[in-house]
Amino acid sequence: IIVFLSYLTSLYEPIQDLTSTTSTLQEAAGSAWRVTEVLDAEPDVHDRPHARRLARTRGHVSIERITFGYDAARPVLHDVSVEARPGETIAIVGPTGAGKSTLVSLVPRFFDPQQGRVTLDGHDVRDLRLLSVRAQTAIVLQESFLFPLSIAENIAYGRPGASRRQIEAAARAANAHEFVERLPEGYRTVVGERGATLSGGERQRIAIARALLRDAPILILDEPTSALDVETEGRLLAALERLVEGRTTFVIAHRLSTIRDADRIVVLDHGRVVEDGTHEELLAQDGVFARFHRLQNGELAEAR
Secondary structure: OHHHHHHHHHHHHHHHHHHHHHHHHHHHHHHHHHHHHHHOOOOOOOOOOOOEOOOOOOOOEEEEEEEEOOEOOEOOEEEEEEEEOOOOEEEEEOOOOOOHHHHHHOOOOOOOOOEEEEEEOOEEHHHEOHHHHHOOEEEEOOOOOOOOOEHHHHHHHHOOOOOHHHHHHHHHHOOOHHHHHHOOOHHHOEOOHHHOOOOHHHHHHHHHHHHHHHOOOEEEEEOOOOOOOHHHHHHHHHHHHHHHOOOEEEEEOOOHHHHOOOOEEEEEEOOEEEEEEOHHHHHHHOOHHHHHHHHHOOOOOOOO
16 A cells, blocks of 8 residues: 555656646747737738839938828828938927827838828838838837846847947947946846846947947937936937937927037927927927927926
8 A cells, every 4th residue: 555655646746837838838838829810910011012122221301291190080290291311309398198109110110101202312112112112220229138048149230240349349439338238248248138138228229339330321319318317318319319310300399408510400299390490490490399399497386
């Protein structure tokens, strides 16, 4: 009886493991089905049959009378036109839901408009190969996505063949080199999922280094400092100044102090361009932008 009970006890653990394995396989099968569904999904944007490759753009972007909505029956943008000449910095401001991020998403052709067109150096982006259009663009978002890889691999994500020297040069220009060198393994340090082991300012500097290394002629900055405190934002501004130098740049910003030096400021409201001009010109108009400016400077504190 003792031997039998001993064998029975020994048999219990493998049976329990087998039951657990079956459950794990079922979960994995569900996940695999979902991954396959995503991979097999047809993209909304396609290359036209005779689309051409654009080797390198000068950075002349023209958004011409765009009307666009995620639901065609409910447009987000209405007859919007914005032009950015090579090397210009265009700031886009407006209340939440005005269509700012949607507008800049049309430049790398994440979506195609229902009406109007976007051109690069005079070429309609729909007549160009999708990959060649996106190769002309670098993007720094409010919440930068970092992979659970090393710092060096995260910086080189947009340019996989980059050398260690090029990666370090980009990190220095982004004011990231010093904090990276202090990490346990330097550039070989593996960050947590979505960069969880780094602070918000550190993640943004890695994203800026990534964009610098990509060296694209068109740059999109989608509120890159809005989630940071004032001190951290100050350290990032110098890196951003190096990043935008010589590039056609679209900047979405809620903090108006970060766009004072923009060549032009475009104000969106309810999907329409309501104002367009320099910082001084818009303040003189005493319109929507001037109101935002007063709010941020505390002059309308009682109204809030």
